[in-house]
Amino acid sequence: MVFEFxxxxxxxxxxxxxxxxxxxxxxxxxxxxxxxARTVKLLFTKYYAPKLSQDSAKNLGKxxxxxxxxxxxxxxxxxxxxxxxxxxxxxxxxxxxxxxATQSVVSNLxxxxxxMIEKPVKQGDSVDLPGLGISGTLLDISTFSARVRQxxxxxxxxxxxxxxTSNIRSLSSTPVRRSEAIVGIAYKEDIDGAISxxxxxxxxxMPYALILPKPDFRINELADSSVNIEVLVWHPxxxxxxxxxxxxxxxxxxxxxxGIEIPFPQRVIWEAKD
Amino acid sequence: MSxxxxxxxxYGIYDINNDLDFNLPNIDIKFRNIGENVFSYFxxxxxxxxxxxxxxxxxxxxxxxxxxxxxxxxxxxRTSYLYLELETPVFLSENSQAKxxxxxxxxxxxxxxxxxxxxxxxxxxCDPINSRFGLYGTPESGTLCKYTKSEIVESYDDSKPYVxxxxxxxxxxxxxxxxxxxxxxxxxxxNSIYYxxxxxxxxxxxxxxxxKLTIETLDIxxxxxxxxxxxxxxxxxKELVKRLNMGVD
Numbered sequence: 001m002v003f004e005f006x007x008x009x010x011x012x013x014x015x016x017x018x019x020x021x022x023x024x025x026x027x028x029x030x031x032x033x034x035x036x037a038r039t040v041k042l043l044f045t046k047y048y049a050p051k052l053s054q055d056s057a058k059n060l061g062k063x064x065x066x067x068x069x070x071x072x073x074x075x076x077x078x079x080x081x082x083x084x085x086x087x088x089x090x091x092x093x094x095x096x097x098x099x100x101a102t103q104s105v106v107s108n109l110x111x112x113x114x115x116m117i118e119k120p121v122k123q124g125d126s127v128d129l130p131g132l133g134i135s136g137t138l139l140d141i142s143t144f145s146a147r148v149r150q151x152x153x154x155x156x157x158x159x160x161x162x163x164x165t166s167n168i169r170s171l172s173s174t175p176v177r178r179s180e181a182i183v184g185i186a187y188k189e190d191i192d193g194a195i196s197x198x199x200x201x202x203x204x205x206m207p208y209a210l211i212l213p214k215p216d217f218r219i220n221e222l223a224d225s226s227v228n229i230e231v232l233v234w235h236p237x238x239x240x241x242x243x244x245x246x247x248x249x250x251x252x253x254x255x256x257x258x259g260i261e262i263p264f265p266q267r268v269i270w271e272a273k274d
Numbered sequence: 275m276s277x278x279x280x281x282x283x284x285y286g287i288y289d290i291n292n293d294l295d296f297n298l299p300n301i302d303i304k305f306r307n308i309g310e311n312v313f314s315y316f317x318x319x320x321x322x323x324x325x326x327x328x329x330x331x332x333x334x335x336x337x338x339x340x341x342x343x344x345x346x347x348x349x350x351x352r353t354s355y356l357y358l359e360l361e362t363p364v365f366l367s368e369n370s371q372a373k374x375x376x377x378x379x380x381x382x383x384x385x386x387x388x389x390x391x392x393x394x395x396x397x398x399x400c401d402p403i404n405s406r407f408g409l410y411g412t413p414e415s416g417t418l419c420k421y422t423k424s425e426i427v428e429s430y431d432d433s434k435p436y437v438x439x440x441x442x443x444x445x446x447x448x449x450x451x452x453x454x455x456x457x458x459x460x461x462x463x464x465n466s467i468y469y470x471x472x473x474x475x476x477x478x479x480x481x482x483x484x485x486k487l488t489i490e491t492l493d494i495x496x497x498x499x500x501x502x503x504x505x506x507x508x509x510x511x512k513e514l515v516k517r518l519n520m521g522v523d
Contacts, residue, residue: 175418176409204403207349211421212357212408236352236407236418 022080029079033072041065054123055141059116062143104161108144111164115141126171126237132162135171176210177237179244183251184226186261191219191227194260201254202233208242210234225265282435285342285469286504287387291335298382299400299436310334315384317396325396329386339392341506342439342467342474343383345420348399354515356462357408357419362426363456366447366483374445376424377438378476379404380467383509392507400436410459410518417518419459435472441465442475444497446482449490453483453522461515464496468503475503483522492520 010021041061049057099106121127121138127148128135136150146163149155171177185194195217202209209215213234220230231251235243255262283296290313296303300320308314311334315327329336346354358376366372381399385392399405408421430440447453458481465477478497483490494517 174414175416176413178413203406207402207406209406210409211406212359212410213413234409234413238352239350242349 018080026076026080029076030072033069033075037065037068037072040068055116055119058140104159105144108160111160112141112143112145115146115160115164120168121170121173125173128169128171129158129163129166130169131166132158134158171240172237175237176234177240178232178234179240179247180233181231181247181251182220182228183231183248183255184223184228184262185255186225186263187227189227189260191229194229194255194258197254197258197260198229198231198251201250201257202231202247205250206233206235206243206246208235208239210236224267225263282472283340284471285340285474285506287337287339289335289337296340300402301382301398301400301436303384305336305338307334315395317398319398319402321402325398327395329395337387338395339385339387339507341383341385341504342380342436342469343397343506343509344462344465344467345379345381345399345405345422346462346510347397348381348402348405351510352407353418353420354461354463354510355410355417355419355459355518357410357421357457357459358424359408359421359457360424360426360455363454364426364445365452365454366445367452368447368450370447372445374443375427375429375432375440376443377422377427377432377434378424378441378462379420379422380437380439380474381405381509382436383507385507394509397509401438410457410520417459420462430475431473433473433475439467439469439474439476442478442499444478444480446480449483449485449522453490455481455483455492456523458492458494459518459520460494460496461517463510463515466498467506468499468501469506470503474506475499475501490522492522494518494520 006021010019012020041064044061044064045057049061052060123138123140125138126136127138129148134148134150134156136148136156139147139149139155141160141163143160145157145159147155147157183198185191198217199215202215203211210233215234216232218230218232220228222228231247233243233247252262282298288294290305290307292307294305296305302316302318304314304316306314306316308328311331313329313331313336315325315329317325345356356378358378360376364372364374379399379401381397383394384396386395387393404422406421408419409416410419411417427440430442433440443458445455458479460479462476465479467477468475478499480493480495480497482493484493485491
């Protein structure tokens with residue numbers, strides 16, 4: 001009875017060469033392909049992905065999954081005898097139209113592939129994109145876009161094309177970073193004394209400031225009202241927020257406690273005699 | 275640092291049934307029995323930073339251990355390397371060996387003992403001004419380390435309670451010329467700490483000047499010591515740390 005049922009299906013022709021039975025077999029092939037793809041991806045994620053970097057694991061997982069589905073589709077078309085040549089001719093013309101319409105989509109896809117190959121930054125890195133005005137932690141680079149969690153907590157999606165063509169400043173690829181501040185002291189003050197006071201305050205109050213290389217003090221400018229001193233402090237790359245925003249406060253308090261004047265802008269006016 | 279008080283609490287294991295205070299340099303520690311089967315832990319440092327914990331217990335008593343730990347946690351755990359800059363460099367003539375004792379910083383760990391398990395309750399440093407980072411190498415590719423200037427002392431007995439532990443360093447020079455050594459950088463996670471009373475010591479290290487192919491290096495490796503002093507529990511998670519290839523100055 002079952003045999004007669006399948007024979008019946010084989011006689012129902014949908015288009016030339018494509019019967020209901022071959023469509024059913026094709027459906028089973030696709031379903032099995034989907035199950036295999038999911039199982040392979042699951043096994044890969046469980047056993048092999050932890051040994052790879054996050055980016056590589058994610059991309060390889062996708063490649064395996066979609067690769068198996070594409071192979072299933074090819075097996076499906078070859079077993080059912082579907083002739084795709086007509087589709088290819090129509091697709092050629094249609095492809096031109098679609099190509100123009102999806103230019104930016106394709107561009108993002110290609111940029112994404114190059115980003116995955118070149119790897120200028122990796123998942124979890126702190127990045128700064130000066131051209132786009134975006135700074136934050138790179139969450140992921142997917143097929144069409146990258147996501148960055150900015151330091152204010154918001155998440156920004158950046159099309160891969162923009163990301164790829166931007167200047168990318170990595171904030172976490174070196175073990176240390178440097179923060180700078182400029183303070184002005186009055187002309188009457190002793191420069192070496194002021195530097196000594198500031199150096200001691202950094203040593204005492206900034207536990208994340210590196211002892212080696214030691215903080216550097218440079219005379220930045222003999223300005224209108226003050227001698228400007230640039231202070232350069234190195235710190236572990238993760239601790240920018242423990243140093244940079246606090247540096248000026250520490251320096252100001254140190255100069256105040258040392259009785260060193262931070263002058264206001266001032267102008268000397270000479271009055272001409274009649 | 276203020277002058278060290280000879281009456282500081284010793285390192286060791288303490289059974290606490292009731293209120294108990296500990297006397298450490300610049301640090302106040304108080305355990306309080308605040309209710310049935312509940313204790314509180316309170317710590318205040320010289321800068322008025324405080325830490326408080328509630329400790330529920332099973333039988334109205336707790337057992338704790340105060341022990342020296344590696345100086346890697348304050349102000350935050352960022353590295354496993356220790357950079358010892360010797361206050362006085364050591365000169366080694368060719369094919370010679372020498373042994374010195376050097377001060378190494380420590381932090382203090384408070385562990386809650388539950389049967390065989392020792393759980394980290396708190397950590398702190400009694401010498402925060404000298405708990406700082408330093409970089410060995412260039413900013414692009416160097417190694418972040420905990421940095422300290424290390425004084426060379428006479429023996430293990432010179433350990434300052436709650437501030438430092440003494441490490442024996444075995445120097446060797448296999449080069450064909452004399453050389454000064456002014457710093458040693460190594461993963462301190464390979465060195466255990468031992469305590470007795472209020473004194474502490476580290477496992478030793480070997481530091482040997484060698485020529486590898488054409489490059490002169492200072493090869494550093496940990497060397498276990500045998501002692502009857504009590505071994506401190508580990509505060510940090512165990513992790514594999516690569517040894518550095520130190521160049522010669």
